[in-house]
Amino acid sequence: GAFPAPFDKVTFVAEPVSNLVHADKLSDTGASFVASRVHSNKEFLASTDAWFRPVNLYIGPDGALYVVDYYRQIIEHPEWMGEEVVKSGQLYNGNNMGRIYRITPTGAKVADWTGGLKLGDASVEELVKQLSNPNIWWRLNAQRLLIDRKDERAGSPLIRMAQNPSAPFGRLHALWTLEGLNQLTPNIIAQALKDPVAGVRENAIKLAGLHLATAPQLASLLLPMQNDTNAKVRFQLLCTIGSINTPEALEARNNLLFRNVNDQWMQTAALSGSAAQTSSLLEVVLDSFRHQVPAYASLVQQLSGMVAGGKSSGDVHHLIQKATTLPEAEWQAPMLKGLTQGLKMKKAKAVSGDDQELLIQTFFESTSGGLRNASLELLKVTGVAKAPSLKKAFKKAVDISSDEQQPADRRAEAVEFLALGDPLPFVGLLKSLLNPGKPLSIQVASLRTLSVIPDNTVAEFLLRQWNNLTPQVQNEALNTFLVDTSRIALLLDAIENGQVQPATVGWQRSVRLMSQTNLKLREKARKLLTKTDEERANVNKAYQPALALNGNPEKGKTVFLTSCSSCHQIRGSMGVHFGPDLGTIHNWSADAIMANILAPDLSISSGFDLWEVTLKNGETIQGIISSETATSITLKNVGREIKAISRANIRSLKGLNMSSMPAGLEKQINHQQMANLLAYLRQNK
Numbered sequence: 287g288a289f290p291a292p293f294d295k296v297t298f299v300a301e302p303v304s305n306l307v308h309a310d311k312l313s314d315t316g317a318s319f320v321a322s323r324v325h326s327n328k329e330f331l332a333s334t335d336a337w338f339r340p341v342n343l344y345i346g347p348d349g350a351l352y353v354v355d356y357y358r359q360i361i362e363h364p365e366w367m368g369e370e371v372v373k374s375g376q377l378y379n380g381n382n383m384g385r386i387y388r389i390t391p392t393g394a395k396v397a398d399w400t401g402g403l404k405l406g407d408a409s410v411e412e413l414v415k416q417l418s419n420p421n422i423w424w425r426l427n428a429q430r431l432l433i434d435r436k437d438e439r440a441g442s443p444l445i446r447m448a449q450n451p452s453a454p455f456g457r458l459h460a461l462w463t464l465e466g467l468n469q470l471t472p473n474i475i476a477q478a479l480k481d482p483v484a485g486v487r488e489n490a491i492k493l494a495g496l497h498l499a500t501a502p503q504l505a506s507l508l509l510p511m512q513n514d515t516n517a518k519v520r521f522q523l524l525c526t527i528g529s530i531n532t533p534e535a536l537e538a539r540n541n542l543l544f545r546n547v548n549d550q551w552m553q554t555a556a557l558s559g560s561a562a563q564t565s566s567l568l569e570v571v572l573d574s575f576r577h578q579v580p581a582y583a584s585l586v587q588q589l590s591g592m593v594a595g596g597k598s599s600g601d602v603h604h605l606i607q608k609a610t611t612l613p614e615a616e617w618q619a620p621m622l623k624g625l626t627q628g629l630k631m632k633k634a635k636a637v638s639g640d641d642q643e644l645l646i647q648t649f650f651e652s653t654s655g656g657l658r659n660a661s662l663e664l665l666k667v668t669g670v671a672k673a674p675s676l677k678k679a680f681k682k683a684v685d686i687s688s689d690e691q692q693p694a695d696r697r698a699e700a701v702e703f704l705a706l707g708d709p710l711p712f713v714g715l716l717k718s719l720l721n722p723g724k725p726l727s728i729q730v731a732s733l734r735t736l737s738v739i740p741d742n743t744v745a746e747f748l749l750r751q752w753n754n755l756t757p758q759v760q761n762e763a764l765n766t767f768l769v770d771t772s773r774i775a776l777l778l779d780a781i782e783n784g785q786v787q788p789a790t791v792g793w794q795r796s797v798r799l800m801s802q803t804n805l806k807l808r809e810k811a812r813k814l815l816t817k818t819d820e821e822r823a824n825v826n827k828a829y830q831p832a833l834a835l836n837g838n839p840e841k842g843k844t845v846f847l848t849s850c851s852s853c854h855q856i857r858g859s860m861g862v863h864f865g866p867d868l869g870t871i872h873n874w875s876a877d878a879i880m881a882n883i884l885a886p887d888l889s890i891s892s893g894f895d896l897w898e899v900t901l902k903n904g905e906t907i908q909g910i911i912s913s914e915t916a917t918s919i920t921l922k923n924v925g926r927e928i929k930a931i932s933r934a935n936i937r938s939l940k941g942l943n944m945s946s947m948p949a950g951l952e953k954q955i956n957h958q959q960m961a962n963l964l965a966y967l968r969q970n971k
Contacts, residue, residue, distance in 0.1 A: 658699055
């Protein structure tokens with residue numbers, strides 16, 4: 287509308303939590319677009335007022351941008367509100383407020399349209415004229431009124447607008463308005479297919495697709511457009527010709543696909559055609575497969591999935607044979623992955639014993655890790671009950687799992703293979719592999735296989751070993767508790783007695799625990815995961831007077847530097863990057879910030895809990911585990927960082943179930959210092 291470049295071609299996004307309106311410019315990239323900031327490190331509109339809540343945006347009839355500001359102190363889901371917030375009386379602060387901002391270019395006229403709009407009284411000719419207005423508000427409302435009126439007299443002026451060489455927007459809207467009035471003819475579509483503006487040609491192809499049944503002659507006009515210079519036109523053409531089942535259309539589809547194979551949307555368009563074309567297209571892709579171009583593997587996977595999702599089990603058998611036949615090819619693993627995805631969507635997932643045997647053989651004999659993994663994943667979906675060599679296969683998997691000379695990934699695969707049957711006979715081996723000194727991939731594989739045992743074996747074992755498991759292993763271990771109610775009960779008991787920290791459960795698992803169908807466990811989960819310790823509450827209560835004091839931000843900065851900067855930073859500066867950056871909490875309420883200051887364990891941010899590592903040489907180190915690899919962990923501590931501690935050098939590793947931030951800050955600062963610190967942390971600078 288009224289905005290000058292570059293803001294005439296941007297998208298605006300209202301972001302109420304962060305108190306801003308974001309702007310992205312759009313640039314063409316093949317069949318789609320890419321978004322990027324108009325200005326780096328700068329928002330279109332941002333406010334230091336934490337109550338500023340932009341929730342919606344509109345373009346007005348004057349071309350200005352209208353921003354709806356909800357204006358509230360608190361916007362938060364009630365499930366995650368602390369009790370102190372609910373009881374604060376602040377939930378409805380701002381419910382009698384709100385703003386609408388009108389944003390215009392410098393020097394714009396006042397909003398004279400607010401006195402009343404007369405577009406509804408306009409004649410047909412006047413409405414058709416508005417279809418070429420540079421402001422989309424007028425174009426869309428004029429089109430809506432024309433279609434609502436169903437006035438047959440609109441046909442002639444609309445046809446003239448559809449042929450107006452100086453009005454590309456007008457031509458576009460006229461075509462769709464004629465379609466809405468059932469007055470669009472094949473001749474008008476044929477003219478639009480040759481339009482000099484790519485966007486009009488793209489829409490003309492869409493319209494042609496709607497008329498192919500009654501005007502099949504349009505197909506002969508579409509196919510030559512496979513050489514169009516515009517990528518979006520070619521994309522729409524590929525979408526449309528998928529419904530044309532002729533040799534010429536199939537040839538055009540293949541040409542369009544392989545000339546634009548690296549564009550994921552062109553791939554999707556090629557796959558949107560008739561299901562009868564799927565197998566033939568897969569053969570074409572395999573014949574022209576280029577392993578150095580990842581798009582070909584993606585196509586094989588998608589097409590194989592579509593075949594597996596079909597009705598013919600014979601097609602699945604044929605593809606399994608192709609994917610397990612020597613010599614190995616780069617397309618075999620994607621083919622098996624696609625079959626896995628497709629069969630997951632079907633009720634009948636079983637394949638023949640011969641096919642299972644082929645997959646087992648490939649898993650053990652292939653030199654390709656990708657092909658082995660793809661075979662295993664497909665076996666997990668189909669099962670192995672019919673395979674005649676199953677007993678020998680399990681013994682071979684045990685041998686590989688136990689062989690420390692084998693690569694870690696190969697051993698991990700073998701451990702997961704044991705989950706295809708009953709892992710109970712191998713429980714001793716699996717427990718021995720769940721050791722901090724073992725590669726991470728093997729530990730995770732052992733966890734997943736132990737979890738298959740249909741009782742509480744794994745849950746009870748994990749709880750006994752909990753403090754010896756690293757964060758990533760703990761994270762994977764938590765998933766093993768969510769498989770049934772008996773294991774969930776054990777997990778909740780462990781949280782209740784302090785063995786497992788609520789913060790390690792994570793948001794998604796917390797949601798599952800607090801929304802499960804078992805009422806007793808659901809209520810217990812909600813109590814535990816939102817629980818406040820009585821002793822912490824007493825300390826917090828003693829500091830409530832600090833909330834009523836006027837804080838001095840400058841003096842609060844001194845408190846931060848003295849008591850907090852040894853572990854924390856403010857927006858990446860002024861301190862040590864050890865604990866969470868406190869520049870993100872300025873929108874928190876003062877009482878919520880104070881509660882976490884006084885009780886660090888109240889809410890331990892994921893990844894900031896304290897661990898103790900004892901090395902084989904007797905040295906003991908405490909700190910945060912900042913990263914893990916298959917063979918090492920990185921331990922971060924205040925003022926120093928110990929990198930790449932080899933798992934082979936670890937004697938024991940123990941989670942201390944406590945925040946890395948020391949408790950007892952109330953002994954170091956008085957009420958006024960707390961008020962000053964809160965004032966400093968709540969600044970939005």
